[in-house]
Every structure is written in structure tokens, then in C-alpha cells.
Amino acid sequence: MTLLLVLISPLLLFLTLRMGSGLVQCRELEARKMDNSRRIANITAAIKDMLEDYDIRLRPRFGGPAIDIGIDIEIVSINSISEVNMDYTLTMYFRQHWKDERLSYDPCLGNVSLSGILAERIWVPDTYFPNDKRSFVHDVTVTNKLLRFHHDGTITYGMRITSVASCYMDLVHYPMDEQNCSLEIESYGYTTADVNFVWQYGDDSLEGVNNIEMAQFTLSDYKLIVKMQNFSTGSYPRLALTFRIKRNVGFFFLQTYLPSILLVMLSWVSFWINHEATSARVSLGITTVLTMTTISTAVRQSLPRISYVKSIDIYVITCYSFVFAALVEYAIVNYNYWLEQKKKVKEAHGIKNNPTQNSNNKKPPELQQFNPQVALRLSQVDSEDDILEDDEMKNSMGMDALNGNDRGHRRTSLTYRPQHRNNAQNNARNNTAYGPRYTNVNPSITRRRKKKPKRIRVLPRIRNVNTVDRVSRILFPFLFLLFNVLYWVGYLYVLPNRSKNE
Known part of the structure; x- marks a missing residue:
């Protein structure tokens, strides 16, 4: 019996401790639920209290010094850089930070993140992009907006935006060019007396630059700028994100x-x-x-x-x-080439008609090197000059007839026989005679033909065309x-x- 009690007592002790720890966890869970319920009730009450007497039309510290609007950007992608439209497409997480003491609450509640719908019930900066062509806030699956409250009244307002911004490009060195594109941020209605734009984290206010990949460009450098823009209505704060992109020439x-x-x-x-x-x-x-x-x-x-x-x-x-x-x-x-061949034809024709040079019945060098088919082609080229000469002779005979000197012409017959109009037998029979022939021509006509003006040579004569x-x-x-x-x-x-x- 004693042995049995010794064996059972540890088991009973373990079950007792297990049941006790379970009861403690149940009590802690119930207390946590009660705390959460109380916290939710407190947050709801705090929001209700904050918005009860809140005037959305007035900026924070209205009538006092200008408030600082901190900006930080996380770039998702840069794409669709167009030289024709002079613009580019930028997708980013755009966040604004400012402090509104009217929205402060109990520090015990901690930071509170709420839906972006609540942004319509509080004052937000009237920020816009001056060089923007068109932009939109993503709304899948809901409107991509973030609104976060801090107990001291600091507000973080973020959204996911895709913007098509203009970018003037100097294409003198295209496609080995580098372009400077920028995204400008400015207040539309509040001057520097009301708001002041600053980069929230200084030079570290831009994130995601190292992860950007573009098809035709490489991001070489970027710069964050703070400046003022003067208009007729006043001076307005402006921030500028300028980045330098270099075009890849491989494509x-x-x-x-x-x-x-x-x-x-x-x-x-x-x-x-x-x-x-x-x-x-x-x-x-x-x-x-x-x-x-x-x-x-x-x-x-x-x-x-x-x-x-x-x-x-x-x-x-x-x-x-x-x-x-x-x-x-x-x-x-x-x-x-054809000019030189034409000259050889004329020289060969002159040698043939000269009996002193052709007494030994040997072909001259010009005829030995010349092709009859080339001569036939050249005779076709010369036909236009022959027709012009024939017209001149006819005009000459016409003038003599008008002057009463047509008797001599009646006794004089003019025969024109172009080489290229003969048949195949005449071509074979007259291989040594290249060009047209004139027989029984009036000497006065011959003298007129000799007096026709020389052709002006535009191109220099080249003896051997293969040299060219x-x-x-x-x-x-x-x-x-x-x-x-x-x-x-x-x-x-x-x-x-x-x-x-x-």
C-alpha cells in the first residue's frame, strides 16, 4: 500500500500543477481580451474625441509659424522612357509626415494605423507634382493608402502612386547620350509662410534606387534638391528628385x-x-x-x-x-570605259580609210584589240549624233532652196546608212566599217559640220578603267x-x- 502511494503521488502532483497552469493561462487570456477590448474602446473614444471638434479647413498651428512637411520616397520601378513624348513612368511609395497637435492622444495607446479613408476627415497637405502629365493611386484590392497616428500628433500619410512625368531630353548625342530626369514636389496653395517641404531623412529619404533595372538605361546618379518656386501669387516650397540615366548602346x-x-x-x-x-x-x-x-x-x-x-x-x-x-x-x-572604246572605234575607222597605213593588209593594233560587238553598241550610241548632223544638213539644203540654189542639191544625193539599222548579213559584211556613212555630200554642208561647237568634257578621261x-x-x-x-x-x-x- 505504501509502495502504491509512493508511485501515485508524483502523478497526482504533476496533474495538479498542469491544471493550475491551465487556469493561470485562461485567466491571462481573459485579462488580455479585456485589455484589448478596453484598448479598442479607448482608441475609438480617442478618435471620436479628436474628430469631434476638428476643423478640416484649417491647417495645424493656423495663424502661427509654418509647419514642416517631411517627404520620403521608395521607388518601385522606372520604365517606359519615351523620346517621342519626352516623358517617363515612375511607380513609387510616396509618404508625407507632419505634426498636428489636435490629433494627439494618450501615449498608452501607442501608434495607431488606420484606413486611408480617414484621410478625408483630417487636414492633409495639398501636395502635387508640377511636371506630372497624369497620375493615379492604385486601388487593387483596396485604395493603396496608409494613415498612421502617433500619440504626439505626428501623422504618416502614404500612398502607392504611378506617375507619368515629363522629362526634356537633349538628343544631340543619341544614342550615346545621358539624360537628367526629375520628379518635382510642391504645395499647390500654401506658400512658404504656411508650409515648408523638407526631406524627412536627409539624403536617405530615397530608397529602392539600387534595385532599379531598366531595359535601355542605367541609373548612374541621383540628387535630392530643396528650393523655392516664385509665382505671381507668392513663393512656394518645392522639392526635386533628379536622377541621371545613361542609355545603353547595345540595342x-x-x-x-x-x-x-x-x-x-x-x-x-x-x-x-x-x-x-x-x-x-x-x-x-x-x-x-x-x-x-x-x-x-x-x-x-x-x-x-x-x-x-x-x-x-x-x-x-x-x-x-x-x-x-x-x-x-x-x-x-x-x-x-565606253568613251575610250568610242575613241578606239574612230581611230580604227580612220586607219582603215587611209591606204598608206593599210598597204600590207595587216590589221592595225586598234582593230586587233577591238571587239565587233562593242563597235556595234558604240554605233548605236553615235546614232543620235548622226541624226543631229543629218538635221543640220537638211536645214542647210532648205536654206539654199529658199535662196534659189536648189539645183545643185537636186543633182546631189544624200545617202544615210546607219550601221545599227542593217540586217545580220550587212553586219557580217561590214564588220570593218563602224558607224554611219555619208556619200556625195555638198562641200558647203561639210564645212558647216566642221564648224559645230566642241563638246565640253565634264569628267576627266581615264585611260584604264580598271585602275578606278x-x-x-x-x-x-x-x-x-x-x-x-x-x-x-x-x-x-x-x-x-x-x-x-x-
């Missing part, structure tokens, strides 16, 4: 610069194509010119209609000039390489260092 290099470089290099391929392949060289030149035009149009569509020249315009225009110059180079080559292509193969790449060195060194190193020094 533009892949989108504009690299295709332009490849197109310029593609236009150089024509320098290695035979100058007689007209269709190949002309089609290549026109294709590169039209493609550069498309790239230039795409660049202008993504920018506002500004009058000054941008850095990307300089590069695109220069590439366009190189491509166009390659096409003009072939025009010069082709013109000089060989020079272009070296000159064009050298000039383009020199331009790229000066362009990239100037815009990536020289101009940024100069702007920093200024």
Missing part, C-alpha cells in the same frame, strides 16, 4: 550600326565585279542604297521631329554616302575605317569626359 548597335556597316561592306563587292557586268553592279548598288534608306527611315520613326542633327544621323548619313558613292563610282567607270576599281578597293575601306575610329572615340571617350569636366 542600337545590333539594330542600326551593325546592319549599316555590313551594307557598306557589301557595296564594296562591286569593285571586284567586272565593269562590263552592268546588271550585276547596278542591281547591287541600288539594293544597298534602298536598304540604307529603309534603315534611315526606321531610325527617324522612333524619334521626335527635331531639327538638330543627332549622332546616329551622322553615322547613317555617312554610311548612306559611302553606299551611294560606290554606285556613282561604277557610273564613272562605265562612262569612261583598284583604287576604290583600298580607298573606300580606308576612309570608312578612319571615320569609324573618329566616330566611336569621339562619342564614347572624348565627349563624356568633356561633359563631366563641365
Whole structure:
């Protein structure tokens, strides 16, 4: 029996202590509930007492010194930076702090956080953003507003805002540019005699800057500014958040610069194509010119209609000039080539008609190097000059007829036989005779033909057209390489260092 009591007594003691602790916890819980109920009742009563005689129309310390409105901002994101509209989109947590002694209460109640709806029943600053285009307060799932009371009357009023603010951009160095954008904060109706805006925590009043990521820009620096703005109605306090963003050039290099470089290099391929392949060289030149035009149009569509020249315009225009110059180079080559061939035809024709030079029945060097098909093509080119000469002779005969001297012309017959109008047999039979023929021409007409004015040569004569292509193969790449060195060194190193020094 004694052994049984010894074994049961510890168990009874444990159950007694367990029941006692449970009773204590129950009493503490009931006391806590009562305290919470009393605290809620006290807070409700305190709010009721604060708002009972509260006049929302009067600022705190009305008639006394100006009150300080502290501002702090936490940036969520910066995006949609538009060069066309000159604006950017900023999402932030915007908080204001001020002290209103009329809203002080018992310190035992601690800090009280309430719904933002209560902000409609107390005085709040008339803060607005001067450079704002449009803004809104987020309302999912409820209106994103915070209202927190402190026992000494200090109030924290915060909200989540998305604002589209204007930002003037200087695009002279686009796309290697840096822009200064700002968010300005000001009181709309209260002057510096009533309110004073300050940054709540000094230089630490801006948070979230290190977490900002933008697609085309990099945030390089920011600055918090305090100033006054003078209007005709008075001086108003203003705060400004200014941040400096630098554009990333990688996208533009892949989108504009690299295709332009490849197109310029593609236009150089024509320098290695035979100058007689007209269709190949002309089609290549026109294709590169039209493609550069498309790239230039795409660049202008993504920018506002500004009058000054941008850095990307300089590069695109220069590439366009190189491509166009390659096409003009072939025009010069082709013109000089056919001009030289035409001269050889005339020299060969003169040697053939001279019996002293053709006594040994040997072909002269001009005829040995010449192709009959080239002569046929040149005779077609000369046909326009022959027709003009024929018109001059006809006009001359007409004038003689009017003067009564038409008898000689009746006995004189004029025969005009252009080479390109003969059939295939005449072409084969007359391979050595290039160009039109005139027979039995009046000497007076011949003298008039000799007196016609000489043509003015605009382009210099080039003896060997292949020399132009060989020079272009070296000159064009050298000039383009020199331009790229000066362009990239100037815009990536020289101009940024100069702007920093200024």
C-alpha cells in the first residue's frame, strides 16, 4: 500500500500543477481580451474625441509659424522612357509626415494605423507634382493608402502612386547620350509662410534606387534638391528628385550600326565585279542604297521631329554616302570605259580609210584589240549624233532652196546608212566599217559640220578603267575605317569626359 502511494503521488502532483497552469493561462487570456477590448474602446473614444471638434479647413498651428512637411520616397520601378513624348513612368511609395497637435492622444495607446479613408476627415497637405502629365493611386484590392497616428500628433500619410512625368531630353548625342530626369514636389496653395517641404531623412529619404533595372538605361546618379518656386501669387516650397540615366548602346548597335556597316561592306563587292557586268553592279548598288534608306527611315520613326542633327544621323548619313558613292563610282567607270572604246572605234575607222597605213593588209593594233560587238553598241550610241548632223544638213539644203540654189542639191544625193539599222548579213559584211556613212555630200554642208561647237568634257578621261576599281578597293575601306575610329572615340571617350569636366 505504501509502495502504491509512493508511485501515485508524483502523478497526482504533476496533474495538479498542469491544471493550475491551465487556469493561470485562461485567466491571462481573459485579462488580455479585456485589455484589448478596453484598448479598442479607448482608441475609438480617442478618435471620436479628436474628430469631434476638428476643423478640416484649417491647417495645424493656423495663424502661427509654418509647419514642416517631411517627404520620403521608395521607388518601385522606372520604365517606359519615351523620346517621342519626352516623358517617363515612375511607380513609387510616396509618404508625407507632419505634426498636428489636435490629433494627439494618450501615449498608452501607442501608434495607431488606420484606413486611408480617414484621410478625408483630417487636414492633409495639398501636395502635387508640377511636371506630372497624369497620375493615379492604385486601388487593387483596396485604395493603396496608409494613415498612421502617433500619440504626439505626428501623422504618416502614404500612398502607392504611378506617375507619368515629363522629362526634356537633349538628343544631340543619341544614342550615346545621358539624360537628367526629375520628379518635382510642391504645395499647390500654401506658400512658404504656411508650409515648408523638407526631406524627412536627409539624403536617405530615397530608397529602392539600387534595385532599379531598366531595359535601355542605367541609373548612374541621383540628387535630392530643396528650393523655392516664385509665382505671381507668392513663393512656394518645392522639392526635386533628379536622377541621371545613361542609355545603353547595345540595342542600337545590333539594330542600326551593325546592319549599316555590313551594307557598306557589301557595296564594296562591286569593285571586284567586272565593269562590263552592268546588271550585276547596278542591281547591287541600288539594293544597298534602298536598304540604307529603309534603315534611315526606321531610325527617324522612333524619334521626335527635331531639327538638330543627332549622332546616329551622322553615322547613317555617312554610311548612306559611302553606299551611294560606290554606285556613282561604277557610273564613272562605265562612262569612261565606253568613251575610250568610242575613241578606239574612230581611230580604227580612220586607219582603215587611209591606204598608206593599210598597204600590207595587216590589221592595225586598234582593230586587233577591238571587239565587233562593242563597235556595234558604240554605233548605236553615235546614232543620235548622226541624226543631229543629218538635221543640220537638211536645214542647210532648205536654206539654199529658199535662196534659189536648189539645183545643185537636186543633182546631189544624200545617202544615210546607219550601221545599227542593217540586217545580220550587212553586219557580217561590214564588220570593218563602224558607224554611219555619208556619200556625195555638198562641200558647203561639210564645212558647216566642221564648224559645230566642241563638246565640253565634264569628267576627266581615264585611260584604264580598271585602275578606278583598284583604287576604290583600298580607298573606300580606308576612309570608312578612319571615320569609324573618329566616330566611336569621339562619342564614347572624348565627349563624356568633356561633359563631366563641365
